[in-house]
Amino acid sequence: xxxxxxxxxxxxxxxxxxxxxxxxxxxxxxxxxxxxxxxxxxxxxxxxxxxxxxxxxxxxxxxxxxxxxxxxxxxxxxxxxxxxxxxxxxxxxxxxxxxxxxxxxxxxxx
Amino acid sequence: xxxxxxxxxxxxxxxxxxxxxxxxxxxxxxxxxxxxxxxxxxxxxxxxxxxxxxxxxxxxxxxxxxxxxxxxxxxxxxxxxxxxxxxxxxxxxxxxxxxxxxxxxxxxxxxx
Numbered sequence: 001x002x003x004x005x006x007x008x009x010x011x012x013x014x015x016x017x018x019x020x021x022x023x024x025x026x027x028x029x030x031x032x033x034x035x036x037x038x039x040x041x042x043x044x045x046x047x048x049x050x051x052x053x054x055x056x057x058x059x060x061x062x063x064x065x066x067x068x069x070x071x072x073x074x075x076x077x078x079x080x081x082x083x084x085x086x087x088x089x090x091x092x093x094x095x096x097x098x099x100x101x102x103x104x105x106x107x108x109x110x
Numbered sequence: 111x112x113x114x115x116x117x118x119x120x121x122x123x124x125x126x127x128x129x130x131x132x133x134x135x136x137x138x139x140x141x142x143x144x145x146x147x148x149x150x151x152x153x154x155x156x157x158x159x160x161x162x163x164x165x166x167x168x169x170x171x172x173x174x175x176x177x178x179x180x181x182x183x184x185x186x187x188x189x190x191x192x193x194x195x196x197x198x199x200x201x202x203x204x205x206x207x208x209x210x211x212x213x214x215x216x217x218x219x220x221x222x
Contacts, residue, residue, distance in 0.1 A: 034211060043114075043200050043213030044153070087153065096160055097168060098143065098211075102152035 002027045006088050006101035013078055014109050021073040021104045023088030031093040033071050035064050038085045038103070047073075047086075078108045112137045116201050116214035123191055124222055131186045131217050133201030139212075141204035142184040143168065144176065146197040147216075153200070159184055191221045 005024045013019055025033065032051050036044035048057045050066040057064050061082065063074040073086055089100040114135045123129055135142065143158035145168075155168030159178040173195055175187040184203075188195060201214040 036211075036213075041216070043202075043215050044211075046210045046212065049210065089153075095166070096141070096158065097166075098155055098158070099169070100145075100153040100155075102150065 002090055002092055002097065002099040004088055004090055004099050004101035006086075006104050008104060009102070010105040010107070012107045012109060013075075015079060016077050018074070018076045018078070020075070021086055021106070023071040023073070023101055024069060025071070025088070025090045026069075027090045027092055027099070029093030031091040031096070033066055034089045034091070034098075035062075035071070035073055036087040036089070038087055044087055075106070078106075080108045080110050082106065083108045112212060114201055114203055114212050114214040116199075116217050118217060119215060120218050122220045122222065125192055126190050129188050129191060129219075131188075131199060131201075131219070133184045133186065133214060134182050135184075135201075135203040135212070136182065137203060137205065137212065138181065139203035139205055140181070141206070142178070143202050143204070144174070144184070144186045145200045145202065146170065146195075147200060148197050156186070156199075191219075193221050195219065196221050 003026045007022045032049045035047040038044040048064040053068045065072045085103040085105045087103045117132045140161045144156040145153045154170045157176040159165045199217045204211045
């Protein structure tokens with residue numbers, strides 16, 4: 001059974017204080033690992049897809065990296081508008097199922 | 111504008127009264143899926159479809175049905191809703207090439 005574990009559950013940072021969110025996964029065959037941002041009461045918003053170990057992708061203050069067992073979402077010099085829940089998911093190559101983690105709730109304090 | 115739409119956005123119903131939540135996408139995506147989101151449990155996949163007339167069970171399919179007669183539409187059917195199906199539901203579609211997944215705005219369902 002595919003599993004995704006995200007840590008920490010919640011993270012509070014001062015504005016400008018860089019940090020990383022972790023997503024550990026087990027999957028029989030990885031088609032892709034996804035990162036999303038979710039604001040309260042809204043649908044998740046796609047950020048990145050990573051396909052293979054060593055891959056990295058960047059978007060503004062966010063950078064996602066992937067190894068064979070985990071992915072990190074690095075947040076550099078965050079701003080209050082980066083406050084949200086960040087979700088990680090893996091898609092199984094064999095059956096195309098998607099499995100999500102429970103997310104990291106990030107709060108950036110001005 | 112690329113989007114996934116869901117209707118209704120909010121629904122309060124009673125146990126046993128059949129209901130359908132509609133989902134439509136305008137991006138010609140082949141892959142569509144339904145999720146429910148509950149506090150502490152995250153997003154869990156209910157059903158997914160890799161193309162027209164092709165559907166498969168996700169992690170929590172019990173009590174739900176789906177159909178995929180057209181590429182753009184993927185309705186979620188609750189034949190006999192129960193209170194444990196009270197949840198926030200999301201429909202999503204996934205592009206084949208870039209693997210970008212787009213989510214709808216959500217349907218908040220309460221079953222009393």
